[in-house]
Amino acid sequence: SQEMNTLFRFWSHFLRDSFNKKMYSEFKRLALEDAKSNYRYGLECLFRFYSYGLEKKFRKETFADFQELTKWDVEQGDLYGLEKFWAYLFYNKTKLPRDLRIDSDLQQRLDQFKSVDDFKKANRERRNSLASASEDGARALHNQKALADAGQVIPSQ
Numbered sequence: 099s100q101e102m103n104t105l106f107r108f109w110s111h112f113l114r115d116s117f118n119k120k121m122y123s124e125f126k127r128l129a130l131e132d133a134k135s136n137y138r139y140g141l142e143c144l145f146r147f148y149s150y151g152l153e154k155k156f157r158k159e160t161f162a163d164f165q166e167l168t169k170w171d172v173e174q175g176d177l178y179g180l181e182k183f184w185a186y187l188f189y190n191k192t193k194l195p196r197d198l199r200i201d202s203d204l205q206q207r208l209d210q211f212k213s214v215d216d217f218k219k220a221n222r223e224r225r226n227s228l229a230s231a232s233e234d235g236a237r238a239l240h241n242q243k244a245l246a247d248a249g250q251v252i253p254s255q
Contacts, residue, residue: 102132103139110143114151117160126163133171138178141171145182153190165201172207177224181217184208 109125125147129140148164164183171179187194187208200208211217 102128106140106143110147113147114154117151117155117157122160126167130167133174138176141167142178145171145179149182149186152186153193156193156195158195161198165204169201169204172204175224177217177221180204180207180211181214184211184217185214 106125106129109121113122113125125140126144129144132139133141144167145164148160148167152161152164164186168179168183171177183204187200211220
């Protein structure tokens with residue numbers, strides 16, 4: 099809803115300067131709940147909070163959530179979280195804690211991308227692949243319906 103979009107956008111900005119653990123937990127819970135129902139706006143606001151909020155003030159626990167949610171997003175077949183995570187690491191190289199550990203599976207995914215353009219290309223390929231699969235599915239459904247209709251018209255022997 100428009101109200102939830104406003105709330106997600108508010109949390110994404112407000113929590114960067116005035117972190118509140120309870121508010122953050124609610125933000126994360128609702129964004130994930132929506133994402134599981136295929137509504138990603140809250141999740142995208144959460145990723146923006148992570149990338150810009152951690153840039154302002156690094157919190158180890160929040161960074162761990164960023165990693166976990168990024169891995170989950172990739173498992174769902176999306177690259178938005180990975181792109182935000184990559185950009186955060188890329189643009190904050192000098193500010194990151196020395197003892198920072200990146201999950202090895204996530205690091206393997208990150209290593210496939212050297213620039214923001216690599217993400218644009220991967221997203222374009224993903225959209226084309228999804229469109230092609232959708233067309234193939236529609237064609238198969240049409241063929242099944244045509245065969246079913248033909249079976250009703252032509253009696254089998």
